[in-house]
Amino acid sequence: MRFGLSEEQTLLSDSITRFLADNVPLEEVRKVASGEASDSAVWQGLTELGVPGLMIPEDHGGVGLGSLDAVVVADCLGGNVTPSPFISSAVIAPTILLAAGKREDLLGSIAGGEVRIGIAFGEAIGARVDADVKVSGGKISGKSLFALDTQADHFLVATKGKHIYLVSASDCEVTDLPTVDRTRTTCEIKYNDVAAELISDDPAVFTEALDRARVVMASDTLGAAQHMIDEAVAYAKVREQFNRPIASFQAVKHMCAQMIADLEPCRSMVWYAGHALDSVPEEARLLACHTKAHLAEVGRSVSKTATEVHGGMGFTDLLGLHYWFKRCGFNRQMLGVPEVVREEAARLQGLAA
Amino acid sequence: MRFGLSEEQTLLSDSITRFLADNVPLEEVRKVASGEASDSAVWQGLTELGVPGLMIPEDHGGVGLGSLDAVVVADCLGGNVTPSPFISSAVIAPTILLAAGKREDLLGSIAGGEVRIGIAFGEAIGARVDADVKVSGGKISGKSLFALDTQADHFLVATKGKHIYLVSASDCEVTDLPTVDRTRTTCEIKYNDVAAELISDDPAVFTEALDRARVVMASDTLGAAQHMIDEAVAYAKVREQFNRPIASFQAVKHMCAQMIADLEPCRSMVWYAGHALDSVPEEARLLACHTKAHLAEVGRSVSKTATEVHGGMGFTDLLGLHYWFKRCGFNRQMLGVPEVVREEAARLQGLAA
């Protein structure tokens, strides 16, 4: 019995972490967040490590790894607030195309980092405002909101009925929708009766992709929150007030203890949820829901508390701590807010209608 | 402008507090809680201070005071975990009989402490288990659960439709239902087609009584929680560990600070809610709901934290702190749990169906 990452997964984590430390310092994140640069360079760099093709089988040009490996990568990406279309292009899109057995020709270009696939799932999870899409006779009309990845070449669009269509970004009117978290992009897509290719009419395909994405997003929060705790503890040890490091004040110590007490079990939960997606299908859905919702809650409290431990410095842009705060906030709201996701968890167990 | 108690109300509070300190020490509470004694002696003593007739007009033999005065008394009773049928006999019953203009002949005996009126409101607020009552042709059948005051001479029973009937305890099968809080009694009443006198078929009468009872119960929690904070702070100042009073540890200080920060605004809220019942009818209902629910939450957290501050001593029976803990617990659950009461608050504002 061995609960934890394999040697290969630890190596994967180390190499991604090293790459990000060397190539995506906070300065680079700031540039992307401020619009001075796009995340393309980062994505190209990650392509050399095989990240876009992580979950794509080798015979399609990928690395052929599983969900737990994606969890490992997301933990690193979140920990570094790395700008990238990882969840959309590397997790959701390959899952859908492979599960549906459609347009597998795209997989090679995804793995090669040449093609990015955006995701418009909002309407299938719980539509906001007047977002709605209609498909008839191979044409799609309407609009999607807060779709992932403004720079995508294609979008996978899910309807309320959980059918999934592929549309080309160049056929649509795509407008960036800035959110608090500028390390990932979201957009509005207007479809004016344009070509839409049916990829799947099986809701199970949508669900499989959503489950994976939720666990991966939870892992991104895990990484971000862990980073914030590490920073808070380190800052408290060097910051002196009243002639002592603030880390020696019981109030500060207990804030840090509570943060890690809340987050530490999340690591095991995220790992197990990743493992379940690969190997314990009967538990995977429930795990995906609970992991997404639980990490959303812990992410919120940790990101608040870690900011507080930093005092005024946490509120400024000087240390850039807020990028992690906002990353946790983004992950909480996207792909299902906790209330919605917990209700799904109840439904899965026959506890809600 | 003067927000607060009048001089008379302060005097009332002082005299009740003094009476309770002299006549109802913890030893007496223990006796009632263990079943060695009933609360009759306490109630008789309080009669001398006019407590049972507090809200009964002078021409009916009472003192003719208002809701804010009842709030003041409840604060004292809760602070001393005083066993007594105050809410049922002195608050709800007079309110109903006066509002309905029925059986006012009972008011004098209530004020004189000779008659106690119990209250069976559960079914009208939200029925549990198989409690249900039916009235037809002046006869009542069915059963009520967790009615207030096992020793009552009569019960005011509310139906689902919020009609209120008076029944005689001697006509019914009354069984004590012990709860964690043995300072007040609740019972099961079985009605076997016995005489029931219609007191009111106007739901507004029920509602007025319920509003008052909820505010008074919230005030009871206020008193109990304040007592627990006072005890916790006092204990922390004398209890030494690691060669210093535990009150000098920041963790303990912040627990106490949070307790009082939560409770202090409750005092103003309870006072205003009492005042609104007397003088601001358009705000009274909303205040009653929110005050009941908010004090339930604060009562729970304060009673937990104050116990923790006492360490192992808080968990034992030695200091009797648990009587206050349980009092807060009882007040939370009776006359509407917070979730039910908040939903009523939403409904009052047109925010819920």
Next chain:
Amino acid sequence: MELSFGPEYESFREEVRDFITTHKDQQAPSSAGSEAGKSWQKTLIEAGYTARTIPKEYGGFGAAPDMVKSRIINEEFSTARMPGGLGGQGISMLIPTLLEMGTDEQKEQFIKPTLHGEMVWCQGYSEPGAGSDLASLRTSAVLDGDEWVINGSKIWTSTAHLAHWMFCLVRTEPDAPKHNGISFLLLRMDTPGIEIRPLVDMTMNANFNEVFFTDVRVPKDQIVGRRGQGWQVANAILGHERDSLADPNASMTRLNSLIDLMKTETLGGERLIDNPLYRERLMKIQGRVMAMRYNDMRVLSSRLNKDQEAPLARMITKLQGTELRHELEALAIDAMGEVGLSFGSNPYLRGGGSWQYQFMYFLGLIIGGGTNQIQKNIISERGLGMPKEPKIEK
């Protein structure tokens, strides 16, 4: 319980309302330094609706202090959304300080122009190394002939880029115990050696600045109070600032905006207010806001009535009020889901982006103005009489 202010004040309220009606077309001045702003300030002072208790000789209205009248003015202006008088730390902090501790010359020189918007001030208290422990500040001022020579830096200085003058705390007696080595100086912001850097915060706005001093020379007499007495000078009015950070009436107004939002925004076609989970959270917050509102009435009452005391009610306002607002804003964000993330130029912004902005801003207020951990120290020590932590002197 007597919640009316009585007939005298009700007629004063009518007076204020009449003024508001007369001036109902008054626009909010675009900026503090604008001519329109100064002119409106003049009108308000003449009517007695701002600078009310400042002596006439210093450009104020010269009325006796009357908390009720001040409150009535605030209430009526706020209800009518009528622009109030000029704000800023010069008016709210420096003027009361000078009135209490300044020399006649200082009062003469500074109060009137400050009041009339001719002289804008910033505050230099906190330093990068002196936040919660403000008294450990290190920016030094050394007397050299007739001048103080200042070196060091200040942080959290709002409006530094707009200010003509700064009032600040500096260490003038390096060998004295830390609270006794500080002086309160006034200095012109165009003095050579001052550098201002905007300080961007997590809302991505430069609400604050850092100010750096390199051999900044300030005339010797620009000190308020005596040498080494600066801590007492500053503390004479510090308490005022804290209370205003979490006004329960503002929370109530904000709550009503949240209710409106929840009535219009939808999730899967259902109004947010119809979702039992969000509605329950809304009601929980409403209950807490109401409690804080009555707490505030009690605080006001204790100020009006000499025989009433409510020190704890006052002490807990900042702690509770800032956490409550932060949670209130969070509920709006949560309930809106993806839409709640909107920021910047996003066309789906709700409330002009204020929900995310205030969510972060109130986290800043949880930290600022004495962190909520410092507040809990104060509440437990001054409010509950619990002992201070053992002190460590270096």
Next chain:
Amino acid sequence: MELSFGPEYESFREEVRDFITTHKDQQAPSSAGSEAGKSWQKTLIEAGYTARTIPKEYGGFGAAPDMVKSRIINEEFSTARMPGGLGGQGISMLIPTLLEMGTDEQKEQFIKPTLHGEMVWCQGYSEPGAGSDLASLRTSAVLDGDEWVINGSKIWTSTAHLAHWMFCLVRTEPDAPKHNGISFLLLRMDTPGIEIRPLVDMTMNANFNEVFFTDVRVPKDQIVGRRGQGWQVANAILGHERDSLADPNASMTRLNSLIDLMKTETLGGERLIDNPLYRERLMKIQGRVMAMRYNDMRVLSSRLNKDQEAPLARMITKLQGTELRHELEALAIDAMGEVGLSFGSNPYLRGGGSWQYQFMYFLGLIIGGGTNQIQKNIISERGLGMPKEPKIEK
């Protein structure tokens, strides 16, 4: 991730299951000291399902330590609700202590009868004045000839009224620094001068006792370890107790009972599970219980695999687990409304009154076994490397 224990252990699991099937009619012994209890203990030891790693010469099964086998035994016994071996602090705390620190004579004299239920022990560590700060204990033992003379008192002594012996910590070197002045003694509970008073707790049960010592004389050689070394002796095994207070598998079982309860109880005719507010709280707790469960798997794994470390995962178990259980019990009470208040002989008790009982009992566990404030000190200091508070020596 490899969550199976492998074929060797799966066949061991089969073995355990066969044993359980063979003994499926075994009743839980009515009390620890009963003959049935002793006989069942003997059967279990012979099969190797309790006292597994205790050497044969001291009456145990004599197997090499194997955490996986122990866990499999626990899992299978628990699933089948098969009564386990004898418990109590003599078996769980004293025997491991003696094995590590006892003399051969002590091992000889005490382990076997303790293991076989002939000798029942209680623990005398905490004192009224020494709780979180256990090392400040004051019960004294003074050597008088060949005997220790003990005076003082102990608290939180469970089973004191049933025990034949006590192992306890006493101060033998009053002038030494506090951690170095303590010795670990063994004494007979029928020694003259011992008085036992039951200690009723908030659940109204006497789960604990106070024990008072007046000139209690104990033979000199009834000491474990050396004089002044008692703190080290006791701490060699203290950690074990803490972990068992908040077993996540027990929380999961309890959560399932709560789900069953919410499916059957009603409010206004609606099942509690159909109330969105209670359902949401249930789901929140379920998510947390699951997180603790996988955390526990990680802890187990780190014990089985030398190259894995998870010190924080282990350190947070008590803090998180006890709070979580307290909240879980609270949800049951809340959802049941008035019915949730039932206690004692109330016929509407649900779950035999266990919801209110456990709600309070887990508040006791939040406090006991090292208060959750002490846990946070440990997590921050040992887990996060934050500095200790400045110490004050009297």
